[in-house]
Structure formats: C-alpha cells, structure tokens
Amino acid sequence: MFQIERQQLLIEYIDKNKKASIEDLSEAFNVSKVTIRRDLIMLAEKKLILKTHGGAMSIGSAMSHEIPYAQKVDLHSSAKEKIGVTAASLIKDHDIVIIDTGSTTYEVANHITQEDVTVLTNDLRVAMNIAEKGRSHLLVAGGILNNGVFTLVGENTVNFFKGFRANKTFLGCDAFTIDYGITNRTIEEVSVKREMIRSSEEVILVTDYSKFGKQVFCHLCEMSEINQIIIDTMDEPSKTKLESLGIKITITGS
Numbered sequence: 537m538f539q540i541e542r543q544q545l546l547i548e549y550i551d552k553n554k555k556a557s558i559e560d561l562s563e564a565f566n567v568s569k570v571t572i573r574r575d576l577i578m579l580a581e582k583k584l585i586l587k588t589h590g591g592a593m594s595i596g597s598a599m600s601h602e603i604p605y606a607q608k609v610d611l612h613s614s615a616k617e618k619i620g621v622t623a624a625s626l627i628k629d630h631d632i633v634i635i636d637t638g639s640t641t642y643e644v645a646n647h648i649t650q651e652d653v654t655v656l657t658n659d660l661r662v663a664m665n666i667a668e669k670g671r672s673h674l675l676v677a678g679g680i681l682n683n684g685v686f687t688l689v690g691e692n693t694v695n696f697f698k699g700f701r702a703n704k705t706f707l708g709c710d711a712f713t714i715d716y717g718i719t720n721r722t723i724e725e726v727s728v729k730r731e732m733i734r735s736s737e738e739v740i741l742v743t744d745y746s747k748f749g750k751q752v753f754c755h756l757c758e759m760s761e762i763n764q765i766i767i768d769t770m771d772e773p774s775k776t777k778l779e780s781l782g783i784k785i786t787i788t789g790s
Contacts, residue, residue, distance in 0.1 A: 537565075539575070542565060542567070542575065543575050543578065543579060545565070546561065546565070546572075546575055546576075546579065546585075547579060547584055547585060549561070549564060550585050550592050550593070550594050551594045553594075554593065554594050555588070555591060555592065555593040555594065556591050556592055557590055557591040558572050558573060558576070558590055558591050559590075560591070561576075561591070561592075576591075576592050579592070580592070613639075615744045615745075615768035615788070616639060616640045616643050616744060617643050618768065618788040618789065619640055619643060619644075619742050619743070619744065619766050619767065619768060619788050620640065620641075620642070620643020620644045620645075620646060620647050620742070621643070621647045621788075622766050622786060622788050623643075623644045623647075623706055623740060623742050623766050624643075624644050624645075624646075624647035624648050624649070625647075626704065626740065627648060627650050627653055627704065628650060628703075629650045629651045629652055629653070630651070630652045630653070631650065631653050631654070631703045631704060632653075632654040632656070632700070632701070632702045632703050633653060633654070633655055633656070633702055633703060633704045633705070633706065634655075634656045634657070634697065634700075634702045634704070634705040634706065634732045634735065634736055635655055635656070635657045635659065635662050635706050636657075636658075636659070636705065636706060636707045636708045636729060636732060637657070637658055637659035637662070637685065637686065637687040637708065637725070638659070638708030639708075640708050640742045640743060640744065641659065641662065641706050641707075641708045641742060642659070642661055642662055642665065643742075644706045644742060645657070645662045645665045645666055646665055648666070648669075648671065648672060649671070651671075652672075652673070653671070653672040653673070654672065654673040654674075654675065655672045655673065655674050655675070656675045656676075656677070656696075656697065656700055656702060657674075657675075657676060657677070658676070658677040658679060658687060658688040658689070658693050658696075658697075658728060659686055659687060659688075660676075660681075660686040660687075660688070661686045663676045675696075675700075676688075677692070677693045677696035677697065677728075678692040678693065678696060679692045679693035679696075679728075680692075680693075680724075682722070682724060682725070687725065689724040689725055689728055690724070693728045694727050694728055694731050697728065697731040697732055697735050698731055698735065700735055701735060701736075701737075702735055702736040702737070703736070703737055703738065704736060704737070704738045704739075704740055705732045705733060705735070705736035705738070705739045705740065706740050706742055707729065707732065707733065707739055707740065707741050707742070707762070708741075708742060708743065709741060709743050709747055709756070710747065710752045711747050711748075711750035711751055711752045712741070712743070712747055712748060712750075712759070713748070713749055713750065713751060714759060714774060714777055714778060714781075716751055716755070717755060717756065717757055717758040717759050717761075718741070718755075718756040718757050718759070718762075719750075719751050719752045719753065719754060719755055719756060720752065720753065720754045720756050721752045721753050721754070722753070722754070723753070723754045726754045726755075726756055729756055729757075730756065730757065733757060733761055738763045738764070739761060739762050739763050739764075740762075740763060740764045740765075740766060741762050741764070741765045741766070741767075742766050742767075743765070743766075743767055744767065744768050745767055745768050745769045745770060748767070748770065748774070759778065759781055759783065760781055760782070762783055763782075763783065763784065764783065764784040764785075764786065765778065765783055765784070765785050765786070766786045766788065767785070767786070767787060767788070768787070768788050768789060769787060769789070770785060770787060775787075
C-alpha cells in the first residue's frame with residue numbers, strides 16, 4: 537500500500553472512531569509504530585487530524601471535547617515554555633494575577649520569580665506548582681472537577697473570581713480568530729473564563745499559533761476584550777489587523 541493511500545485510510549479510521557492509539561493503528565494497518573508516528577505527524581501538520589500523546593483524535597471530536605491534560609502537555613511544548621517565560625516576565629512584585637487553566641498557562645506559573653505575588657487560579661496543577669515553590673500567595677477556587685484536565689468549574693468557581701480584582705489575567709484558549717474571537721471546547725469553562733476577564737485590569741492571552749484561525753464549540757469573547765497576545769509566531773497581516781484593534785502582539789519565536 538502506498539503512503540498516500542494508507543494516510544487517507546488513517547484519516548477515515550480516526551474520523552470513524554473519534555480517536556485511536558498508535559498501537560491500535562499499527563495493528564489495524566499492519567505497519568510499524570514508527571511508520572504510524574510518521575504518518576500522524578504529517579497528517580497533523582496538514583491539520584487533517586489532531587496528534588495526541590500516544591495517538592490521534594479526529595478534528596471534529598477535538599472541537600467539542602476537552603483534550604486530556606496528559607495529551608495536551610506534549611503538544612508544542614517548547615513553544616509553550618517560551619510563551620510562559622515571556623508572560624511571567626510581565627508580572628511585577630506585589631501583583632495580583634489570575635492564571636487560567638491549561639498547559640500554556642501552567643508555564644506562566646512555572647516561571648514566576650517576582651516577590652510577593654498573589655496568584656488566583658482554578659487549575660489544580662497550577663496551584664500545586666505555586667504551592668511547591670512557596671514564593672507566592674495562593675488562592676484556589678472551589679468548584680467541580682472537570683476530570684482529566686485538573687480544572688475546577690461551576691457556580692462556586694465563578695463566584696470566587698467575582699470577589700477579587702486582579703492586575704493581570706493570563707488567559708488560555710482552545711481556538712481564536714480575528715473576526716469571531718476566542719472559543720472554548722467545553723461550555724462549563726466559559727462562565728469562569730468570562731469572570732476572569734471581567735475581574736482584571738489587563739487580559740493577556742497566552743497561546744501557540746496552532747490555535748489561531750480556528751473555531752470550536754463555545755464562544756468566549758471578542759478579541760477587543762484582550763489587551764495583549766503572547767504567541768510563538770504569527771503572519772504579518774494578521775498581526776497588523778490585531779494591532780489595529782488595540783491589541784499588543786508579542787512574538788516569542790518557535
């Protein structure tokens with residue numbers, strides 16, 4: 537079987553089953569795991585599937601279902617770390633900051649070095665990172681655990697953020713476009729994120745370029761509600777258009 541034929545069948549298999557592991561695909565197509573990994577990388581680069589830790593998901597399934605943290609953390613990890621370093625450098629001593637849930641926002645928390653910073657979060661992994669470092673004051677929202685992604689959501693979470701005023705919110709996202717704004721895969725997180733935006737003087741979107749130009753299930757906000765975007769790369773026309781909306785764009789490099 538030629539590579540192009542196998543890859544087309546791979547797309548059909550993943551679309552039909554919503555997700556598949558490398559082991560399953562290797563067995564189904566009677567080729568090595570190395571070959572399957574290479575095929576998945578090529579298909580993911582063409583945005584025909586979403587590559588995950590140990591396998592792949594269909595694009596349609598990824599649009600409406602939260603990706604488990606263990607899978608998200610391996611995606612674009614180098615870019616996320618650079619974004620986190622750059623974002624954390626914006627924090628000042630004595631700032632009050634809200635850190636949204638996600639693998640990119642985790643890198644923001646991981647690189648905080650300033651003194652007397654107060655961190656508010658609904659992400660249990662972010663909270664553990666801050667707690668283990670012991671450098672910052674930590675306030676953790678209550679709520680209902682969104683299994684697999686270490687996120688607390690619900691009315692109690694929303695009310696928690698209503699009670700504070702922060703200097704900066706570091707916001708993550710699942711997808712964004714210039715015209716439609718930011719979208720999220722799960723509806724449960726939207727009301728929490730909206731309160732994070734409302735509660736802060738400055739909203740900083742931290743995201744890698746793979747999220748740009750896409751839309752997923754739930755609309756979160758317009759781009760005009762964002763003050764700054766920190767991203768690994770962006771084409772010049774898109775950067776110019778976002779800057780015309782009053783958004784500062786910081787490019788970290790891949």
